[in-house]
Structure formats: structure tokens, C-alpha cells
Amino acid sequence: MKQILVSAALLVTGAAGAAYAQSGQKLVPDFAQLQYAGSIGWMGVGAGYEFFNRRVRTHLQYGYVPPDKGGRLHLLSGAVFYQPVRIKAGARWEINPLDIGFKASYQFGNNYFFNLPSRYPPNYYWWKPALRMHLATESSITRKLRRNASIRSVSAYLEFNTNDLYLVSYVLNAGSLRVTEVVKAGLGIRVGF
Amino acid sequence: MRIKSGIRCLTLLAVLAFLTSCDQFEFSPNQYFDHSSPSNLNAQNLARLRQHAADDTVTIVFAGDTQRWYAEQERFVNKVNSLENVDLVLLAGDISDFGLLQEFKWVHKRLSELRVPYFAIIGNHDMVANGRQIFRQMFGELNYSFVYGGIKFIAHNTNGLEAPGEHIPDLGWLAHELQNTERARHIITVSHVPPFNPAEFGPESLEPYTQLLQNTPNLLLSLHGHVHQHQDYSPFGDNVRYMTSFSFEQSAFVLLRIVNGQVIKSTIPY
Numbered sequence: 001m002k003q004i005l006v007s008a009a010l011l012v013t014g015a016a017g018a019a020y021a022q023s024g025q026k027l028v029p030d031f032a033q034l035q036y037a038g039s040i041g042w043m044g045v046g047a048g049y050e051f052f053n054r055r056v057r058t059h060l061q062y063g064y065v066p067p068d069k070g071g072r073l074h075l076l077s078g079a080v081f082y083q084p085v086r087i088k089a090g091a092r093w094e095i096n097p098l099d100i101g102f103k104a105s106y107q108f109g110n111n112y113f114f115n116l117p118s119r120y121p122p123n124y125y126w127w128k129p130a131l132r133m134h135l136a137t138e139s140s141i142t143r144k145l146r147r148n149a150s151i152r153s154v155s156a157y158l159e160f161n162t163n164d165l166y167l168v169s170y171v172l173n174a175g176s177l178r179v180t181e182v183v184k185a186g187l188g189i190r191v192g193f
Numbered sequence: 194m195r196i197k198s199g200i201r202c203l204t205l206l207a208v209l210a211f212l213t214s215c216d217q218f219e220f221s222p223n224q225y226f227d228h229s230s231p232s233n234l235n236a237q238n239l240a241r242l243r244q245h246a247a248d249d250t251v252t253i254v255f256a257g258d259t260q261r262w263y264a265e266q267e268r269f270v271n272k273v274n275s276l277e278n279v280d281l282v283l284l285a286g287d288i289s290d291f292g293l294l295q296e297f298k299w300v301h302k303r304l305s306e307l308r309v310p311y312f313a314i315i316g317n318h319d320m321v322a323n324g325r326q327i328f329r330q331m332f333g334e335l336n337y338s339f340v341y342g343g344i345k346f347i348a349h350n351t352n353g354l355e356a357p358g359e360h361i362p363d364l365g366w367l368a369h370e371l372q373n374t375e376r377a378r379h380i381i382t383v384s385h386v387p388p389f390n391p392a393e394f395g396p397e398s399l400e401p402y403t404q405l406l407q408n409t410p411n412l413l414l415s416l417h418g419h420v421h422q423h424q425d426y427s428p429f430g431d432n433v434r435y436m437t438s439f440s441f442e443q444s445a446f447v448l449l450r451i452v453n454g455q456v457i458k459s460t461i462p463y
Contacts (some may be wrong), residue, residue, distance in 0.1 A: 037218035041454075063221070070294070072223030107223050111322050119357060127291060129322040132222055165291045169261055169299075176264035181299060181381055186218035 031192045033075060035061065038159045038186020040077040040105045042069045048079075057081050063105075077105035081138060094142040103134040103161060128164060136161035140190070153192035160185050222293050225326040230298060235333040240309030242281055247342035252278050254309075255447040257285030257385070257418025259300050260318055265441040265463075266303040272463035274308045275351035276448070280342065281309055285418030286352075286437050292324030297331055303312025304401025314348045316385035316418060320355040336363055338370050342411070344451065345370075345377035351384040351402075351417075353395035364401055371409045379454055380412045387417035387437055389428060407431040414449075415458060422462065423447060 029047035036043055041063015048059025058080045065071030081101030088094055112130035116123075140157035162170075166182040216229055226232075247365070254273050259266055273279060284304075289296035297319075304311050313332045329335065335350040347370045353361040362384070373380060388394045388402050405431070406415055414434050421440035427433055434456075439445045450457040 037220055039219045039222060042220040055461075065220045065224055069220055070226050071220070073221050073223060075221055105221075107221065107322075112223065119354060125318075125321060129223070129292070165222065165293065166295065169263070169290070169296070172261065173263045176267060177299060180217070181295070183217070185217040 022098070028193060029059075031057070031059070031190050033059065033061070033188050033190040035063070035159075035186055035188035037184070038136075038188070039132075039161055039163065039184050040075050040103065040186075041065060041073075042071070044075070044077075046077075055083050057083070075105050076106040076108070077103050079103040079136070081136070092144050094144065096138070096140045096142070099138040101136045101138060103136050105132045105134065106130060107132070133164040134161040135163075135167070142192075151191055151193065155190040155192070157188050157190060158185065159188065195387065202237030206372060216298075219295075222295065223323050224294055225323050226330050227294065230327075230331060231301060232330055232412050233333055234286055235312055235337065236332055237341050238281075238312060238324065241310045242341055245280065247280070249452060250278070251342035251344055251451045252280050253381075253449040253451070254279055254282040255285070255416060255436070255438050256282065256441070257314075257438035258287040258316070258421055258442070259284065259304075260287045260290035260316075260441070261296070262441035263303060264298060265444055266300060268444065268463045269441060269446065270303060270306045272461060273446075274306070274447075276461075278446075279309045282307060282311035283346075283383050283416065284311055284313050284346075285416055286314045287318045287418060287440075288313055288316065288328070289319050289324060292319055292327070294323075294327050297327055301331070312346070314353065314383055314385055314418075317352040317355050320352050336366050336370075340375050340377045342451075343378040345373055345375055345380045347371065347380065347382045349382070349384045351386045351388070351394065353386070353398060354393050357395075360398075361395070362398055362402060364396070364398060367402070368405055371405055371412075373409075373411070378411065379451070380409060381416060382406065382412065383415045383416040385417060386419045387415075387435060389420075389435075391405060403429050403431070403433070404409055406433045412456075413451065413454065 016112055024052060032047045034045055040061060042065045044061045044063030046059045046061030048057055050057045060139055061077045063075040065073035077101055081099045083099045085097055086094060107130050114128050114130040136159055138157050138159045140155045142153050142155040144153045160183050162182050170177045172183045190191045215340050288300050315328050319328050338345060338347045349362055349367060351362045386394055388399050391399050406412055412437055417437045420437050423439050424437040426435060428435060438447060445462045447461055448459045448461050
């Protein structure tokens with residue numbers, strides 16, 4: 001488990017570091033975000049980097065669910081998004097109708113195993129309760145700020161996601177489960193530096 | 194204009210997401226409850242059952258292992274609703290497949306269409322991740338009993354492999370319940386994992402468990418799920434009749450009519 005977290009962190013920071021080393025800039029993230037819901041925390045804070053002229057972005061997020069919202073839960077998630085379409089609306093606004101992405105979330109705690117405990121026969125449970133894989137979309141609107149400002153842009157976004165276990169349930173049920181039952185939403189604000 | 198339409202579009206999306214249902218905003222697949230998850234369903238269903246005047250026949254739909262078979266659940270509900278004189282449905286565990294809140298809600302959404310009350314018993318899959326907390330919140334105690342139509346139903350947790358060292362099954366509780374202080378005419382026990390496989394049931398509790406059942410007068414049936422096939426036999430050479438349910442995948446359930454201590458069994462496909 002630790003190895004995965006470490007390698008995920010290395011992957012994100014390492015790749016970003018390499019990209020920044022070339023351009024000779026600092027290792028500060030390109031953006032930070034605050035997110036409500038989206039299956040990776042009641043509230044979550046994250047930061048990440050953008051690549052290829054902002055077509056690809058990746059981030060890590062820590063999320064928390066308080067006891068009165070169905071927890072107490074701590075989650076760490078990583079995401080990669082691709083932005084196929086950008087609509088410029090004047091000099092200051094940009095609309096991103098549908099970014100597509102992939103998220104992996106790790107649920108901390110003893111109730112969620114990553115490797116099947118040895119007391120079980122092999123393959124007794126085939127999935128890993130600690131790790132969820134999500135497919136996601138994001139729609140956002142961005143307000144660009146002045147070029148020399150410390151904050152480059154502010155975006156508001158609406159995200160939809162489903163995860164591996166919901167998808168398995170959906171696909172194996174011949175239309176009984178509805179899309180609205182397996183797709184979950186989140187809202188967030190992203191600040192670009 | 195483009196900005197305005199963009200903003201409008203996003204606003205509309207957000208509002209739609211809110212309106213279709215706030216269930217859309219999920220905090221974690223592992224959350225124990227959300228603002229619309231039901232609670233105390235077993236107690237509510239018991240209250241409904243009590244409103245129903247018992248006659249000399251108690252008719253039970255005996256099923257188990259709903260896990261992940263949602264289309265089958267809808268057909269099951271239609272079939273059960275088409276039958277007259279059913280008193281209650283016993284669901285012998287594995288309500289969910291992954292122990293996730295959403296699954297419990299998906300199953301309940303479908304089974305709540307049943308005309309008769311249903312009673313959930315916890316299965317091993319319902320104990321994965323936060324399943325136990327979810328079950329407790331949604332259905333109630335993991336071990337419970339009630340008397341209806343002169344029969345005492347004793348529902349309990351036998352998923353010992355999920356939590357070693359926690360005394361599952363709770364033999365002290367079970368022994369007390371089997372004493373039948375309510376003086377019901379007959380007893381039916383129901384749990385998920387049957388005591389057929391020592392490694393799964395718990396090698397230490399298997400013999401005391403089967404002994405307890407064996408020493409209980411008026412025990413009609415020991416009902417279980419888990420094995421995904423209907424079995425009806427006495428594997429321990431005693432007088433205890435063990436019966437296991439079909440899973441929902443098999444699109445059939447067992448109908449039990451109990452008249453004066455006689456069990457009349459039929460298999461109903463759907």
C-alpha cells in the first residue's frame with residue numbers, strides 16, 4: 001500500500017519536476033482546488049500540474065468525510081484529466097464543456113483491505129475495498145485574471161464519476177440499474193497560479 | 194452571448210444535478226449513510242407485520258443473496274406480490290456484494306415495492322468494508338428475534354470468518370433466545386453462513402452451535418443462504434432440518450407454509 005502511495009506521489013511530482021526543470025521554473029503546483037463530494041471526500045483539497053498546453057492535468061487530493069456526513073473517512077486520490085475541447089469566450093472567459101479523466105482513490109482505515117487477509121481462501125473477495133478506480137467527466141468555466149497577477153485563473157467545475165464496482169453492477173444488470181444510480185457528482189473551485 | 198449561454202448551460206447542469214436527486218453528491222462509496230438512506234427497516238417491517246392478523250397458516254418467502262442481481266430483484270418482487278396470503282419475506286444475507294451503501298440502497302429501492310414486510314439478515318458480503326455499520330443503520334441489530342403466528346424467528350450473524358475473535362455467532366445470545374421465554378409454539382432460526390464448512394463457520398463454534406440447535410425442542414427449521422443452491426437435509430444425523438435458499442441469480446425462491454408445526458414447502462420460479 002505504502003509503495004503505491006509513494007509511487008503515485010513520485011509519479012506526479014517527478015513528472016512535474018522534470019517538466020519544470022526543463023523550463024527552469026519552480027516546483028510550485030500549477031493549481032490548487034477545493035472540492036465538494038465527487039466520491040473522494042465530503043470536502044477535499046488538492047493541487048496539481050498541467051502539461052501539453054494545459055490539455056492534460058494531474059492532481060492529488062486529500063478528502064475528509066466527517067461523522068455526521070457518513071464518516072469519519074479519510075481518502076487520498078489521484079487524477080488525470082484530458083481536455084479535448086476549449087471554448088474561448090472573449091479575452092477573459094473560457095468554457096470547457098467536457099474533460100474526461102480517470103481517478104484512483106485510496107480509503108484509509110482497517111475496515112478496507114488492499115490485500116486479501118490470509119484467513120480467507122484465495123480469491124474469496126476479488127476486489128480491493130481500499131482502492132477504487134473511477135471514470136470521470138468535468139465541465140468547467142474559467143475566469144482568466146491579469147497576466148501579472150499571482151493568481152492566473154479561477155475555475156468552477158461540475159464533475160461526474162462512477163467507479164469500478166458500480167460499473168460492474170451496472171453492466172451485469174441488463175438495464176435494471178439506472179445511469180443516475182451509478183453516476184455521482186461533485187462540485188469544485190480551482191485556482192490557477 | 195457565448196459567455197452567457199455557457200454560464201446558463203453550467204447552471205442548468207448544476208441545478209439538474211440537484212433536482213434529479215441530491216443522492217448524486219456522494220462523499221465516498223464507503224460512507225455509512227447519506228441524507229436519504231433509510232433506517233430501522235427491520236423494526237418498521239415488524240410493526241407492519243404486527244398489523245397483519247395472523248391466521249393458522251404462516252406463509253414465508255425464503256430467499257437470500259440478492260447481491261448484484263437487480264433485474265432479478267424486480268422480477269422477484271413482481272412474483273411475490275402476485276401471491277396471496279404471504280406473511281413475510283426472509284432474506285438470508287448478502288444483501289450487498291461489496292458492502293457499499295449504494296448497493297444496500299439499490300436493493301431496498303427494489304424490495305420496498307414488496308406488498309409484504311421483508312426481514313434482512315446479515316451476510317458475509319455485508320460485513321466487508323463498512324457493511325456492518327450500514328446494515329445496523331439501515332436494518333437494525335445484527336442479532337434479533339420476533340414472534341409471529343406462534344413462531345419465534347431468531348435471526349443472527351454467523352459470518353465468523355469476517356471478524357475473528359469477535360464471537361460470531363454469539364452463542365450466549367443464541368442460547369438465551371433458544372430458551373424461548375416467549376413460549377412460542379415453534380422456532381425457526383435464520384442466518385447466512387450454514388454450519389456445513391468448519392473453516393468458514395469457525396471450527397470452535399461449529400459443534401456448540403449445532404448442539405444448541407439439536408437440543409432445542411420445537412425447532413422447525415434452520416434457514417441459511419450463502420451456498421447459492423437450495424438444500425434441505427439433516428447433515429449432522431440429528432433431527433435438525435437445515436435448509437438453504439436459492440440465490441437471486443437462480444430466479445427462484447422457496448415458499449414455506451407452516452400449519453400446526455407442519456412445513457409445506459414449494460419452489461417458485463420467477
